[in-house]
Amino acid sequence: VTAGEGYLVELSPGLISDAPGLAGRLSALLGLTDPSVRAVIVTDSNVGPLYAGKVEAALEATRPGASAGVITIPAGEESKTPLELVRVLEAMASLRLTRKDAVIALGGGVVGDLAGLAAALYMRGIRCLQMPTSLLAMVDSSVGGKTAVDLEAGKNLMGVFSQPVGVLIDPEVLRTLPAREISCGWGEIIKYAGLDGDVLAAVRTELGPCRSGIAPLPSVGLIARSIDVKRRIVSEDEKESGARRLLNLGHTAGHAVETASRYALSHGASVAIGMHILTKALVKEGKLPRAMLEDLEELLRQAGLPSSIPPELLARADLDFSIDALLAVASHDKKSAGSGVNLVLPIAPGRAEVRKVSWEDFRAMLET
Template sequence: MQNGQILEVKAGEGYLVEITPGLLSDAPKLAGRLSARLGLTDPAVRAVIVTDSNVGPLYAENVQAALEAARPGASAGVIAIPAGEQSKTPAELVRVLEAMAGLRLTRKDAVIALGGGVVGDLAGLAAALYMRGIRCLQMPTSLLAMVDSSVGGKTAVDLEAGKNLMGVFSQPVGVLIDPEVLRTLPAREISCGWGEIIKYAGLDPDVLAAVRQELGSGEDGSGLAPLPSVDLIARSIDVKRRIVSEDEKESGARRLLNLGHTAGHAVETASCYALSHGASVAIGMHILTKALVQEGKLPRAMLEDLEALLLKAGLPASLPPELLARPDLDFSTDKLLAIARHDKKSAGSGVNLVLPVAPGRAEVKKVSWEDFRAMLETGLR
């Protein structure tokens, strides 16, 4: 078993990201962590677990038992949402808020977000809104949520116009990660998380070197990505931790974390979420890199390197033929551009794009809609 790691995020009131292999199966240790992060020695404090229909049956009972071990009466119960992106809606958010009110939670109480990115985003937003804000502890169970969405305080649900358009910045009181739970995930979810790890590789040369080393053991074309090491999970979080600590609310450096996301969100939305978020980010990164190579602004070796990493991670570099063949889906440039215009990174006459400039380096640049259209057309060919 690999050793755990602790990282500090200097955003909001500051909090720790604790990576502890085996935490969810170690009741005394989990009880101690929950008590420390939520102040469960106070008899007035309770915590409700928000989870989904996949994760809840696996781990909610363990977390409830740990809450009760920390202090009898500390558990306020479990609220479960249907698994999947389709639950990340205003209607489901209101249902969770009504359930929290039905449990008579007070401002001293807390939410435990137990699940993947959808649960973390929705539960975090519910906590931020309930009684104008109660505490939220993130306990991510997917690779994507561990390395990305559980850290940084972005909470949101989707609107029909696009992803994450209804949300607030609200930092958690802590993040507890048990990487052992990754062994229960299907291959698609592991690959999805690799999409965000490869994004960090585009922002940090050290992460790029580590990704190349760990994916080097992958079987080309197998579609099965290896589990990342605790060290690589921590390295990925560290990139985000450093950027978020510098720019909590995305007015500057934090925009770098959107590498691959503008085009990625567009194809994800156009696919009606048949594409995972990680796969969509992978396609988004490939679109931009390919367009810049065609324009002579990047060496072809960068595109080839990205394609090799995506292949070993079981991620697509382009839109899958089976989705392109579906008559109910529209991946035309006009459709993707229309979706992108509703993206949070839209800036009136153009969009703030994160563009790769060298291996392990990217920059934010304002790009006109005409130029972005051209990049989409070139990158999708």
């Protein structure tokens, strides 16, 4: 359990299957002893059939009628749209939710981002409890208060900052998460390893025995450490001006590659490639020891993540991974800054810093 920063993040293996335990947490966090308060579960078509019934049963165990129902969106990033957002809002309205009621976002980052935004908008804002079920959502998206849906022009362009009332995590649910999604979450954990020596040491220990390239599940301790790094950085800077930029390690080049792949590359794989591009360029310039690149490559391989754009994607005639195409995406990125780009550069194992880099220098890095 980590507290502070206004809301509670609880990491508790088995919580979702422990009906009385979950009921107690939900009741305390959402004030369900008040008979006029209800909670609606927002989930997706994969997670809902597995876990929504358990959460709903726990709600009903606090007080019959405490559940306002379950709203299910189709699984996948394709659902993170203004249209789906409005559908969820209309469903909330037809359940006659009031200002006192709350949303429980039960799912991966797509559900967390969309349900978080729906809660922030419904009646000018009702409470939201995050229950992340993917590794990426546990270590990254559920913490920090960013909510959004995508626009045609790009990802996450429509959203608000809105903090949840709490984050409840049951790492046991990772047992049903597909391997590709586990690797994807490792991409963000390896990013935290680039920012924090303790996470780096734990990542080495846990991925070390992995020879198959099929990522193991991270330990509960490593999930907790990753969340702590994110919370520490976010609490210094909720609105992303200074310190929070560190969390973009691997994300500028990564986002460019992800967009250029038309999302054939997962987010975690893209971040992995982004980190590799920067590290490789810095090694080539003599600014980092070669061992740091080899170490990163080893960790990525063990986590089942690529170091560079896979040949089968490079071969696709409908995709453009040219430097110009990547720079075009990066220059439209909301993280870019006019005359140059704010890059997070690794400076030592477990340490990185934000530097403003000119477009010419960024081009040179992409070329290496």
